Amino acid sequence: MTPQDKEKVIPFEFIPDKASETTNIDGKDYLLMNDAFYTFYQRSLGELSPFFLAMRDEKRILGCRCTRCGLVRVPPFVTHCPFCDFAPTELVEVGQEGNMISTPPITYFANSLFAARAPFGRGRVILEGADTALSTMLYTTTGILVPGIIKRGTEVKVIFRDERIGEITDIFCVPTAELTPQQIAEKGLQESELSWIAPAEPEFPEASAEDIAIYQRSLKEMQSLASEMSKSKRARKAIEGWKRDIAVKTRGGEFAMYIDDGDFRIEERKLESPDFVMACADPRTLLDGLSYKGAITDAVIMKRLWISKNMEFNTIFKLDRLARFLAREKKERAAG
Ligand SMILES: [Zn+2]
Numbered sequence: 001m002t003p004q005d006k007e008k009v010i011p012f013e014f015i016p017d018k019a020s021e022t023t024n025i026d027g028k029d030y031l032l033m034n035d036a037f038y039t040f041y042q043r044s045l046g047e048l049s050p051f052f053l054a055m056r057d058e059k060r061i062l063g064c065r066c067t068r069c070g071l072v073r074v075p076p077f078v079t080h081c082p083f084c085d086f087a088p089t090e091l092v093e094v095g096q097e098g099n100m101i102s103t104p105p106i107t108y109f110a111n112s113l114f115a116a117r118a119p120f121g122r123g124r125v126i127l128e129g130a131d132t133a134l135s136t137m138l139y140t141t142t143g144i145l146v147p148g149i150i151k152r153g154t155e156v157k158v159i160f161r162d163e164r165i166g167e168i169t170d171i172f173c174v175p176t177a178e179l180t181p182q183q184i185a186e187k188g189l190q191e192s193e194l195s196w197i198a199p200a201e202p203e204f205p206e207a208s209a210e211d212i213a214i215y216q217r218s219l220k221e222m223q224s225l226a227s228e229m230s231k232s233k234r235a236r237k238a239i240e241g242w243k244r245d246i247a248v249k250t251r252g253g254e255f256a257m258y259i260d261d262g263d264f265r266i267e268e269r270k271l272e273s274p275d276f277v278m279a280c281a282d283p284r285t286l287l288d289g290l291s292y293k294g295a296i297t298d299a300v301i302m303k304r305l306w307i308s309k310n311m312e313f314n315t316i317f318k319l320d321r322l323a324r325f326l327a328r329e330k331k332e333r334a335a336g
Helices: 046-058 181-184 209-231 234-238 284-290 294-300 312-336
Strands: 021-027 028-033 061-066 087-094 095-100 120-127 134-138 155-160 173-175 243-250 254-262 263-267 276-279
Touching: 046 061, 120 173, 134 276, 209 254, 209 263, 209 284, 209 312, 234 312, 243 312, 284 294, 284 312, 294 312
Parallel strands: 134 173, 243 276
Antiparallel strands: 021 028, 061 087, 095 120, 095 155, 120 134, 155 173, 243 254, 254 263
């Protein structure tokens, strides 16, 4: 683990290089230096501390109950009930299962803060014993979260991340339908206790002569696109700092994709230990994506392209950008 691997308050990629540039004002050159002016601070979570401490240290979810009307709010964001002339509230523990009060929208393309966590659902759940809804992130253990898995009314359970620092993303929810009765009964269930079933790798029927011909033709086209991408300054930006060895399986044959800090290569070989596997019956699905004729992310969401690791959706997103950046550069060049 390098120091860069540990999450920082300021993401590493936001930190400018030590460098300089020249600017010209009224015919005179001036030197501009990259420099820093910064300050860090610690923020108290104040009256919400018990909620986050219970979540971090005891894997419990707390709410507050009004001593007069009995309303239980989760999270416990008031110490006095505004409905009851500010009668005091008391902290109570609530259950870790509940029902969605609305169908969660799914975020596939997150901003840089949440990119590593996408795709995820964002929804509100009323936990057992609570009267108000808790906002939470939602996942499925069965692969990419697609519409229809979690809807209004779906029963979900709170799952605690293995590493918790006391922020709301320390927890998320999954449908209880994906859990065993023991897991449902367990309080403080952690993410590492779930079986994150990578959906079974699709099996393709034996390739016909036509499948093989399509594969070979598509492979050649993808290889030539890859070499254009590696030469394009603009396209290289899309995969800057990213490194992945990907095994790609299609009906007509198997090949390897290498993303290596701006370089993009495709070779006809089987990878022993790829970072992840992509499988699509027809290699033209990928070819179209790389040619900027259809998004590869859409192919994943529509289940025409299978990936072995949910979190690699991020890499798929980068491949789409790679295609888009090359297309844009070509268009600009054509416009002269
Ligand atoms: Zn009250």
